Amino acid sequence: MNISNNTVLITGGSSGxxxxxxxELLQHNNTVIICARNQKTLVHAQQKNPNLHTITCDVSDERSVSNMVDNLLKEHPALNVLINNAGMMHLHDVANNSLALEHQKNEILTNIFGVISLCDKLLPHLIKQENSAIVNVTSGLAYMPFMAAPVYTATKAAIHSYSLSIRAALKNTSVFVFEVLPPMVETEMSHGMDMPGMKKMLPVNLAKYTVKKMSKGTLEIKPGASSMMITMYRWFPWMINKMMDSMAPKLLANTTHSA
Ligand SMILES: NC(=O)c1ccc[n+]([C@@H]2O[C@H](COP(=O)([O-])OP(=O)(O)OC[C@H]3O[C@@H](n4cnc5c(N)ncnc54)[C@H](OP(=O)(O)O)[C@@H]3O)[C@@H](O)[C@H]2O)c1
Incomplete structure (x- = not known):
């Protein structure tokens, strides 16, 4: 795909x-619009990058998504790339019922419903563009269980499956469907989650790798350790499960959520 001269919406584009x-996409001469819930972090991102356009939106709220899409299509009718990146993760010790159901619901609404509602509302427009794309940011965890974050992991597996299905459904249209499956990346989300022997990838490196792969037409993008972890899981699931299970107790011990 041509990665210049696009008009791109990135959900959760204010951080990480x-x-x-x-x-990265600004550097490739694209018009970039970012959305998130917190106005302050959007303003901060724009001060750092004066060419960025910002809009507030809570992707877990259908009305908020509808309002954003209506405004966007008026102000940026050339919009041709949707990057579904907004997401949240709660660590959750299921055996001890450590996370309120409301938090689990919010995770599902943000990570699954947010993606589906944006695709639903923007696809009629994207299909009319000559060259367009949906990019879903899931996780290497989409392929494997992780007991410390069972709802998060399930939401990423769901969007992995959704991406495969809509890619097939859209194969005779102008819309490419990409999926990015990051490994652990140094962001607010992974703050405090240090796993022995696993170095976090820097967001800038992930972004460069992703955009390069998009330019080459790689539809399933597995940056850094994700590629190796996913391949290893396919052949030696017991080994990866053992490794992931051994990391969980330490992560769960540091969680602050209460049921
Ligand atoms: N970091 C990792 O190790 C890692 C690994 C694999 C996959 N991922 C995935 O990569 C994506 C980005 O993660 P990140 O690490 O960059 O996280 P992050 O630094 O915490 O950033 C999350 C972004 O999403 C926004 N957001 C959260 N909930 C939202 C909502 N309901 N509506 C709109 N925006 C919302 C946040 O802004 P507001 O709070 O202002 O809304 C923020 O801009 C996520 O989908 C995550 O699951 C991350």
Whole structure:
């Protein structure tokens, strides 16, 4: 896909992976619009990158998504790339019922419903563009269980499956469906989650790798350790499960959520 001269919406673009993707795409001469819930972090991102456009939106709320899409299509009718990056993760000790159901619901609404509602509302427009794309940011965890974050992991597996299905459904249209499956990346989300022997990838490196792979037409993008972890899981699931299970207790011991 041509990665210049596009008009791109990045959900959750005010920090971490989303902001790094925004900055990388700005460098490739694209118009980039980022959305998130917190106005302050959006303003901060824009001060750092004066060419960025910002809009507030809570992707877990259908009305908020509808309002954003209506405004976007008026102000940026050339919009042709949707990057579904906004996401949240709660660590959760199921055996001890450590996370309120409301938090689990919010995770599902953000990580699954947010993606589906944006695709639903923007696809009629994207299909009319000559060259367009949906990019879903899932996780290497989409392929394997992780007991410390069971709802998060399930939401990423769901969007992995959704990406495969919509890619097939859209194969005779102008819409490419990409999926990015990051490994552990140094962001607010992974703050405090240090796993022995696993170095976190820098967001800037993930963004550069992703955009390069998109330019080559790689539809399933597995940056850094994700590629190796997913391949290893296919052949030696017991080994990866043992490794992931051994990391969980330490992570769960540091969680602050209460049921
Ligand atoms: N970091 C990792 O190790 C890692 C690994 C694999 C996959 N991922 C995935 O990569 C994506 C980005 O993660 P990150 O690490 O960059 O996280 P992050 O630094 O915590 O950033 C998350 C972004 O999403 C926004 N956001 C959260 N909930 C939202 C909502 N309901 N509506 C709109 N925006 C919302 C946040 O802004 P507001 O709070 O202002 O809304 C923020 O801009 C996520 O989908 C995550 O699951 C991350």
């Amino acid at each position: 992976i989303g902001l790094a993707l925004a900055e």
